[in-house]
Amino acid sequence: xxxxxxxxxxxxxxxxxxxxxxxxLEVSKGEIVSVIGPSGSGKSTLLRCLNHxxxxxxxxxxxxxxxxxxxxxxxxxxxxxxxxxxxxxxxLGMVFQNFNxxxxxxxxxxxxxxxxxxxxxxxxxxxxxxxxxxxxVGLLEKKDAYPNQLSGGQKQRVAIAxxxxxxxxxxxxxxxxxxxxxxxxxxxxxxxxKLADEKMTMIIVTHEMxxxxxxxxxxxxxxxxxxVVDGAPAAIFVNPDHPRIKTFLNKVL
Amino acid sequence: xxxxxNISRFILEGATISVKIYAVTLxxxxxxxxxxxxxxxxxxxxxxxxxxxxxxxxxxxxxxLQLFFSYYGLQIxxxxxxxxxxxxxxxxxxxxxxxxTEIFRAGIQSxxxxxxxxxxxxxxxxxxxxxxxxxPQAIKVILPxxxxxAVTLIKDTALVSAIALADILRNAKSVVSRTASVEGYFxxxxxxxxxxxVIINIFKYIEKRFAYYN
Numbered sequence: 001x002x003x004x005x006x007x008x009x010x011x012x013x014x015x016x017x018x019x020x021x022x023x024x025l026e027v028s029k030g031e032i033v034s035v036i037g038p039s040g041s042g043k044s045t046l047l048r049c050l051n052h053x054x055x056x057x058x059x060x061x062x063x064x065x066x067x068x069x070x071x072x073x074x075x076x077x078x079x080x081x082x083x084x085x086x087x088x089x090x091x092l093g094m095v096f097q098n099f100n101x102x103x104x105x106x107x108x109x110x111x112x113x114x115x116x117x118x119x120x121x122x123x124x125x126x127x128x129x130x131x132x133x134x135x136x137v138g139l140l141e142k143k144d145a146y147p148n149q150l151s152g153g154q155k156q157r158v159a160i161a162x163x164x165x166x167x168x169x170x171x172x173x174x175x176x177x178x179x180x181x182x183x184x185x186x187x188x189x190x191x192x193x194k195l196a197d198e199k200m201t202m203i204i205v206t207h208e209m210x211x212x213x214x215x216x217x218x219x220x221x222x223x224x225x226x227x228v229v230d231g232a233p234a235a236i237f238v239n240p241d242h243p244r245i246k247t248f249l250n251k252v253l
Numbered sequence: 254x255x256x257x258x259n260i261s262r263f264i265l266e267g268a269t270i271s272v273k274i275y276a277v278t279l280x281x282x283x284x285x286x287x288x289x290x291x292x293x294x295x296x297x298x299x300x301x302x303x304x305x306x307x308x309x310x311x312x313x314x315x316x317x318l319q320l321f322f323s324y325y326g327l328q329i330x331x332x333x334x335x336x337x338x339x340x341x342x343x344x345x346x347x348x349x350x351x352x353x354t355e356i357f358r359a360g361i362q363s364x365x366x367x368x369x370x371x372x373x374x375x376x377x378x379x380x381x382x383x384x385x386x387x388x389p390q391a392i393k394v395i396l397p398x399x400x401x402x403a404v405t406l407i408k409d410t411a412l413v414s415a416i417a418l419a420d421i422l423r424n425a426k427s428v429v430s431r432t433a434s435v436e437g438y439f440x441x442x443x444x445x446x447x448x449x450x451v452i453i454n455i456f457k458y459i460e461k462r463f464a465y466y467n
Contacts, residue, residue: 098367
């Protein structure tokens with residue numbers, strides 16, 4: 001299958017802290033990959049490297065064969081210029097733990113902002129698409145509300161609609177339910193599940209183990225900046241043969 | 254003794270120059286402050302240092318000293334002779350822009366990092382992010398301190414009486430020495446109070462208009 005994202009030997013340091021220690025992975029079109037692992041294992045940093053919210057120090061990252069960063073002879077990650085990187089990365093939709101909706105804009109304005117400003121879509125067309133997406137996440141009646149009038153779960157559903165409005169090739173979810181009250185988690189997972197049914201390519205960093213197991217084609221277990229296991233959900237949840245996974249699962253399940 | 258009407262009219266004539274300085278200062282110092290604030294936030298080190306020096310000098314010395322310098326000092330040093338009014342405009346604009354630079358810089362920096370990240374993830378470039386996402390939110394943050402400066406400014410215009418511009422204060426003073434009574438001071442105080450009342454309420458109105466979101 002065609003790799004949509006390819007990462008090779010990725011390293012990231014925060015000052016002297018070595019956060020990613022040589023990550024390699026591929027994600028194919030239509031694949032749903034969940035990234036799990038203990039806090040501080042580098043899951044979010046990996047995800048944020050994929051769309052240039054963090055700058056990797058070593059290794060390569062490519063999207064549909066186009067390099068965002070390419071390792072030079074010494075292994076150092078050399079990035080394309082900012083404009084090219086931004087253009088490539090706009091194919092990757094991102095959903096944040098803290099939603100990051102634009103508080104000064106209504107729900108509808110949040111969603112049409114980037115399609116109009118970045119893609120140059122006509123406003124009427126952008127509104128039509130936004131309303132479709134809002135209907136899909138079940139919030140059409142909230143289109144004129146401001147983010148502070150929404151619950152956490154509603155905010156995250158709007159944030160998903162906002163990312164989808166850019167018609168991304170792949171969606172990245174960075175702990176999308178970690179900031180939510182328990183009773184609001186379900187509505188967000190349901191929306192993600194809908195996307196899975198539509199074969200949207202997704203990488204999901206999550207602490208929701210049951211959800212990850214149910215939805216994913218593949219699970220990546222990370223610990224201490226490394227990919228410990230990359231395999232089918234059963235390999236991780238049913239017969240975890242790796243001691244570090246056992247310890248982790250015993251803690252969270 | 255001159256009647257109250259004549260005194261008032263004379264002092265009110267001084268309001269022309271006060272209001273002119275006020276309007277020119279706000280009109281030019283706010284955009285200048287915004288540019289300098291954005292300049293301070295660019296990664297260009299020399300520009301940052303230059304702007305740092307500028308805000309330090311103008312916030313670090315008395316406005317009155319700056320006024321004396323541009324009216325008397327500049328002429329002695331360079332031979333450039335500014336009119337009193339021009340010296341006042343230039344000094345006030347540079348001085349207030351220095352304060353606005355710091356207010357705007359702090360306002361822009363108070364916007365959450367997540368806003369930049371969300372904009373970037375949506376493919377927005379730096380100038381789109383500033384124009385559409387950061388600055389509109391920063392305006393709400395900077396409105397109250399800007400309103401404070403706007404109130405202070407109308408009172409600071411009284412400093413121009415020190416370079417013999419016939420503003421409210423100078424005219425009031427000359428009335429008081431001519432009539433040997435304090436009515437002139439009271440009339441000046443009332444004029445300042447009316448003006449600050451108007452300014453305060455204009456800013457209250459603007460702040461209310463930005464209260465639609467948190």
